[in-house]
Amino acid sequence: MTTENTAATTRRPHTTLLLGGRIHSPANPDATAMAVTDGTVVWLGQDSVGRALHPDADVVPLDGAFVAPAFVDAHTHATATGLQLHGLDLAGADSLASCLARVAAHATAHPGAPIWGHGWDETRWPERRPPTRAELDAVVGDTPAYLSRIDVHSALVSTALVALAPGVRDADGWSERGPLTTQAHHHSRGAAKDALRPEQRATAQHAFLRHAAARGVASVHECAGPDISSAEDLADLLALSRRGGLPEVVGYWGEAGATARLGELGVRGLAGDLFVDGALGSHTAALLEPYTDRPDSTGALYLEPKAIAEHLVACTEAGTQAGFHVIGDAAVAAVVEGFALAERTVGAPALAARRHRLEHLEMVTAEQAARLAAWGVVASVQPAFDAAWGGRHGMYADRLGPDRGSRLNPLSRLASAGMLLALGSDAPVTPVDPWAVVQAAVHHRTDGLGLSPRAAFTAHTRGGWRAAGVDDGVTGTLQPGAPATYAVWDAPELAVTAPDSRVQRWSTDPRSRVPGLPPLDPGTPLPTCLRTVLRGQVIFDREGALG
Secondary structure, three states: OOHHHHHHHHOOOOEEEEEOOEEOOOOOOOOOEEEEEOOEEEEEEOHHHHHHHOOOOEEEEOOOOEEEEOEEEEEEOHHHHHHHHOOEEOOOOOOHHHHHHHHHHHHHHOOOOOEEEEEEOHHHOOOOOOOOHHHHHHHHOOOOEEEEEOOOOEEEEOHHHHOOOOOHHHOOOOOOOOOEEHHHHHHHHHHHHHOOOHHHHHHHHHHHHHHHHOOOEEEEEEEEOOOOOOHHHHHHHHHHHHOOOOOEEEEEEOOOOOHHHHHHHOOOEEOOOOEOEOOOOOOOOOOOOOEOOEOOOOOOEOOOHHHHHHHHHHHHHHOOEEEEEEOOHHHHHHHHHHHHHHHHHHOHHHHHHHOOEEEEOOOOOHHHHHHHHHOOOEEEEOHHHHHHHOOOOOHHHHHHOHHHHOOOOOHHHHHHHOOEEEEOOOEOOOOOOHHHHHHHHHOOOOOOOOOOHHHHHHHHOHHHHHHOOOOOOOOOOOOOOOEOOEEEEEOOOOEOOOOOOOOOHHHHOHHHOOOOEOOOOOOOOOOEEEEEEEOOEEEEEOOOOOO
């Protein structure tokens, strides 16, 4: 036996003992302490017992902090979010003039550099319209500028960027005056991303992952694709994550029929943002009935049922996960028909075994949800969409009318049908803010469409791991044998609540031993992350917060 092997076999396990906290665990809801050995939870219980069982452990005093499974953000776009975090953020612009002023200030501060901005939303402006290309050119001059709408399905572009995008003027969605949509938008976005320097992308990706870790997120699902980013961008992000010290990245590539590229891309599946349609805010989500505020349009359907079925069959036979971006009711109908066609070829059990994904799934009936559940489909959903645009007076109501617009994102319908839910942000569309996402899922703007706090929290923790194929029964929880992936929070007093006082009263009784969660009432301060840990490795530490 070599010296190296001898050292490996005699190395003593390393144990960390967390003491004096509140541990969220189904195995021991009253636990105040948790022991972690070599990246695995090995024990939970009371402080005195923990000290006796692990006298040589490194002790972390929690001082009453709340310890819970770390979050998984099941839908992100890392580079675009990083560029927004440290670049031109237009989400705070409250008028057309304010938007142009921010662009002008950025152009002045970075003379000659291509401009990448994100987040404008004309529905919140008094002018109720975006800038024209001429108005944009007036503040950026000859500089290429790409400014994506909040939903990233349309963009304002400068004339200088148009010159870098061959064929854009002849593509569907071209406009001489205003934002570009559909294929014209994809052409212009490609030109904008090609203008980014490699070091800009690297800085943006690192900034995004650090930002996610600081919010208690230990894993993100990157929804990449040829119309979103690039294979190089995805490869760089996956490599960055593998170096350690940052959240784990699960990669998805939204390209139909690309099964031959699975090994090359190193992705979990050909899913994520493979577009069946666009977005409601940009009038490109595919609808069965016209938009209320644009009666001449029913949006854009990019994939027909036959093409959807072909992708499902190819991925099922290749043993990988397929998936689609789907928002409008016409798009959902096309997807359901596509699954039915695919079932005729590969059978329902084979489809269900792959656990294919649908992103967003905003306009879905109870019957459709039941059929999708029978095919084992994962619903990757974004409750913050409802918080931002839902209800009878939000953007959805502007686009669809109050009745249609207030019925979107029916989370309870998906859950009751038996679909696996995984929650995410779709950053940069909405911020990486997991407790706010859980809060939005609980307090849906339409009564009856939200989730219980427990269901929402589970969907944003364990649900994210399961959506990516990790279904061992312990990952995403804190119990003996589970990976030590958790976050430590400065949080208010915990409570066990039910979504309706008339139901599930048993679960609020202390004798039920259901783990408590921080209060999620609107206006209540949400927890602050003190530390994030991925399989025993600290990936974020708030300075001075823990001993």
